[in-house]
Amino acid sequence: MTRTLGFGQAVNEALRIAMETDPDVILLGEDVAGGGARTGEDVDEMGGVLGTTRGLVKAFPDRVLDTPISEMGLLGTAVGAAATGLRPVAELMFIDFLGTCLDPLLNQAAKLRYMFGGKARVPLTVRTVTGAGMQAAAQHSQSLYWITAGIPGLKTVIPATPHDAKGLLLAAIRDDDPVIFCEPKSLLFSTGEVPEGDYEVPIGKARLAREGTDVSLIGMGATVRMCEQAADQLAQEGISAEVLDLRSLAPLDEEAILATLAKTGRLVVVDEATPRCGIASDVAALCVDRGFDFLNAPVKRVTAPHAPVPFSKTLEEAYMPSAAKIVAAVRQQR
Amino acid sequence: MQLDRAALLDAYRRMRTIRAFELKLAELVAAGKMGGFMHLYAGEEAVAVGVCQQLRETDFVASTHRGHGHCIAKGVDVGAMMAELFGRATGCCKGKGGSMHIADVDKGMLGANGIVGAGIPLATGAALSAKLKRTGGVAVAFFGDGATNQGAFHESLNMASNWKLPAVYVVENNGWGEFTPTEFVIPVKDIAVRAGSYAMASAIADGMDFFDVYEKAGEAIARARRGEGPTLLECKTYRFMGHFVGDPLKYRAKEEAERWIQTRDPLDAFERRTTEAGLASSADLREIDGQVDAVLAAAVRAAEAAPLPDLAEVTRDVYVGGAA
Numbered sequence: 001m002t003r004t005l006g007f008g009q010a011v012n013e014a015l016r017i018a019m020e021t022d023p024d025v026i027l028l029g030e031d032v033a034g035g036g037a038r039t040g041e042d043v044d045e046m047g048g049v050l051g052t053t054r055g056l057v058k059a060f061p062d063r064v065l066d067t068p069i070s071e072m073g074l075l076g077t078a079v080g081a082a083a084t085g086l087r088p089v090a091e092l093m094f095i096d097f098l099g100t101c102l103d104p105l106l107n108q109a110a111k112l113r114y115m116f117g118g119k120a121r122v123p124l125t126v127r128t129v130t131g132a133g134m135q136a137a138a139q140h141s142q143s144l145y146w147i148t149a150g151i152p153g154l155k156t157v158i159p160a161t162p163h164d165a166k167g168l169l170l171a172a173i174r175d176d177d178p179v180i181f182c183e184p185k186s187l188l189f190s191t192g193e194v195p196e197g198d199y200e201v202p203i204g205k206a207r208l209a210r211e212g213t214d215v216s217l218i219g220m221g222a223t224v225r226m227c228e229q230a231a232d233q234l235a236q237e238g239i240s241a242e243v244l245d246l247r248s249l250a251p252l253d254e255e256a257i258l259a260t261l262a263k264t265g266r267l268v269v270v271d272e273a274t275p276r277c278g279i280a281s282d283v284a285a286l287c288v289d290r291g292f293d294f295l296n297a298p299v300k301r302v303t304a305p306h307a308p309v310p311f312s313k314t315l316e317e318a319y320m321p322s323a324a325k326i327v328a329a330v331r332q333q334r
Numbered sequence: 335m336q337l338d339r340a341a342l343l344d345a346y347r348r349m350r351t352i353r354a355f356e357l358k359l360a361e362l363v364a365a366g367k368m369g370g371f372m373h374l375y376a377g378e379e380a381v382a383v384g385v386c387q388q389l390r391e392t393d394f395v396a397s398t399h400r401g402h403g404h405c406i407a408k409g410v411d412v413g414a415m416m417a418e419l420f421g422r423a424t425g426c427c428k429g430k431g432g433s434m435h436i437a438d439v440d441k442g443m444l445g446a447n448g449i450v451g452a453g454i455p456l457a458t459g460a461a462l463s464a465k466l467k468r469t470g471g472v473a474v475a476f477f478g479d480g481a482t483n484q485g486a487f488h489e490s491l492n493m494a495s496n497w498k499l500p501a502v503y504v505v506e507n508n509g510w511g512e513f514t515p516t517e518f519v520i521p522v523k524d525i526a527v528r529a530g531s532y533a534m535a536s537a538i539a540d541g542m543d544f545f546d547v548y549e550k551a552g553e554a555i556a557r558a559r560r561g562e563g564p565t566l567l568e569c570k571t572y573r574f575m576g577h578f579v580g581d582p583l584k585y586r587a588k589e590e591a592e593r594w595i596q597t598r599d600p601l602d603a604f605e606r607r608t609t610e611a612g613l614a615s616s617a618d619l620r621e622i623d624g625q626v627d628a629v630l631a632a633a634v635r636a637a638e639a640a641p642l643p644d645l646a647e648v649t650r651d652v653y654v655g656g657a658a
Contacts, residue, residue, distance in 0.1 A: 070492065077456075080457060080463075081466075084459065104455060115431040116427050118428065177654050
C-alpha cells in the first residue's frame with residue numbers, strides 16, 4: 001500500500017525497517033537519540049536536529065547512540081565498527097562538517113578494502129543533510145557531495161523523492177561498501193507517495209522522472225523538482241523536456257545520461273553545488289567524451305556560482321538554481 | 335596469565351622475528367630491492383609482543399605507519415608480509431597496501447596506517463562492535479606519542495570511556511615525533527596523564543621490558559574484558575633507527591641512540607631475565623635465532639620468486655561488488 005509521507009518520515013521508516021531486519025544495524029551521531037534514552041523523566045527525545053530519527057531510540061534503546069560532538073571520532077569509530085561486524089548508520093549532521101572529519105571517509109572507509117587486497121569490507125552508511133534553502137548560510141548550506149563522489153571506494157546517493165529516500169537508504173544500509181546518503185535540506189519537509197513495507201531502490205540507477213523529446217534536463221536531489229517545473233514552463237512554449245533524476249552520483253548512471261542525450265540531442269544539467277570540479281562538469285564531460293555525436297547544441301550547466309552560500313533570503317534565492325534559470329539555459333541552446 | 339616456557343620462547347621468537355625482519359628490510363632497501371615509504375620498529379619489540387601475547391586471535395589491533403612489529407606480534411604470516419613489501423601478488427594485501435597499509439583482518443590486524451592517529455578511532459569502532467555484539471573481544475590501538483596530539487586521539491578516548499568500551503590505547507612513547515623531540519611538543523611528562531581528562535584508567539610501562547609491558551597490558555586487557563572500560567597504557571620505549579628508512583638521523587645525537595641500544599635493548603633484557611631465572615638457556619634462544627633467520631631468508635627467496643600482480647588488480651577491490 002502507498003501513502004503520502006514526508007521525506008524525513010520516509011528516512012525514519014527506512015531506518016526502522018533496516019534495524020528490524022538486521023540486528024547489526026546501529027545508529028550513531030550527534031543527538032540521534034537526543035535525550036530519548038533517558039527514562040523516568042517526562043521528556044521527549046529530539047531525534048536529531050531535524051527530528052529525522054525521532055522514536056527510534058525508544059524502539060532500539062541499545063542501538064541508537066548519541067555521540068559527543070566529535071565528528072572525527074564518531075565517523076572513525078563507525079568505520080572501525082563497520083570493518084569488524086556491525087553495519088553502522090552514522091549521521092553527519094550537515095555535510096559542511098566534513099571539514100572536521102574527512103580522514104575517516106577519505107583515507108579509511110574508502111580505502112581499507114583496496115589497501116588490504118580485498119580482505120576488508122566497510123558496510124557503513126553516512127546520512128548527511130545537504131544544500132541551501134533554509135537560510136542556514138555559508139557553513140550549513142553547502143552541497144559538498146562532489147567531494148565524496150570523487151573519492152574511489154565511496155558511493156554517494158541523493159534521493160529527490162520520499163519514495164526514493166526510503167528505498168535508497170535501505171539499499172545503502174545493506175550495501176557492503178561505504179555509502180554517503182545525502183538528504184537535501186529543501187526537500188526534508190516535502191511529501192510524496194511512499195509504499196509501505198520493505199523495498200530497495202538500486203544504487204547506480206538514474207530515474208526517468210518525465211519523458212520528453214526536445215531537451216534533456218538532468219537533476220539530482222533538490223534540482224529535480226526545479227527541472228520538472230522548468231519542463232512545465234517549456235511545455236507551454238511547445239518544447240518537450242525529458243527529466244532524468246541521477247539519484248546516484250557515484251556510481252554515475254552514464255548509460256542513462258547517454259540514452260536521454262541520444263534521444264533529445266540537447267542536455268542541460270542542473271546542480272545545486274558550486275560549478276568547479278563537480279557533478280555537472282562530469283556530466284558535461286561525459287556528453288562530450290562519449291556522446292559527442294548525439295549533441296545538437298552545447299551542453300549547459302546550471303549550478304550555484306563559485307561563491308559561498310549567502311544568508312539573506314533574497315541572495316540565497318539568487319544563488320540557487322531555479323526553473324527560470326533552467327528555462328533560460330534551454331533557450332540559449334536554440 | 336602466567337607465562338610457561340613455551341609462551342616465553344614464543345614471545346622471544348616474535349621479538350626476534352621483528353628485529354630480524356626490520357634489519358633485513360633496511361638491507362633490502364639499501365640494496366635497491368625494495369621501495370616505498372618504510373618505518374622500522376626495531377627497539378620497540380617488547381611493546382607489540384608484550385601486548386599481543388595477552389590477546390586472542392579474534393581480538394583486534396589497529397596500528398601505525400610503523401606497523402610491521404604489530405603485524406608479526408599479532409600473528410600475520412611473515413612470508414606474506416615480505417611478499418607484500420616486495421609488491422608481489424602473494425603479498426598479504428596482494429601488493430596493494432605496502433608497508434604503510436600492511437594488514438590481515440583475518441588475524442585481527444586492522445592495518446598499519448599512513449595517517450597519524452587514524453587507527454585510534456578504528457580500534458574504538460572495533461571495541462564498539464565487540465561490546466554491542468557481545469563477542470567478549472578487546473580492541474587495542476597502538477600509536478605513537480605524536481598521535482596523542484591529534485583530535486582523533488582525544489575524541490576516541492572520550493567516547494570510549496563514556497561508553498566503557500573494551501579498548502586498550504597503547505601509546506608507544508619513543509621520545510621522537512618524526513624528527514622532533516616529544517618534549518618540544520607535549521607539555522606533560524607522562525602521556526598517561528592525558529587519560530585523566532576522560533576518567534580513564536592509565537598505566538605506565540617500561541616499553542623496553544617485555545615482562546613489564548606484558549603484566550600491565552594484561553591488567554588493562556582483563557579490565558576491558560570485564561566490561562570495566564578502556565585503559566591508556568603508556569609504554570616508554572625508543573626508536574633504534576630513523577623515522578623512515580633512509581633517514582640521515584642528523585637531528586638526533588649519536589650518543590643518545592647508542593646508549594639506548596647498548597644498555598636498553600629489549601631482546602638483551604629478555605635474555606638476561608629469562609636465563610638468570612633459569613626459564614630458558616642461551617642455547618634455546620640461539621636455536622630460535624637460527625630458525626628465525628632461516629624463515630626470513632626463505633621468505634625473501636619466495637617473495638623474490640613470486641609473481642607480480644596482474645595489472646587488472648589496479649581497479650579490483652575498490653568496491654565489494656566490483657568496479658563502479
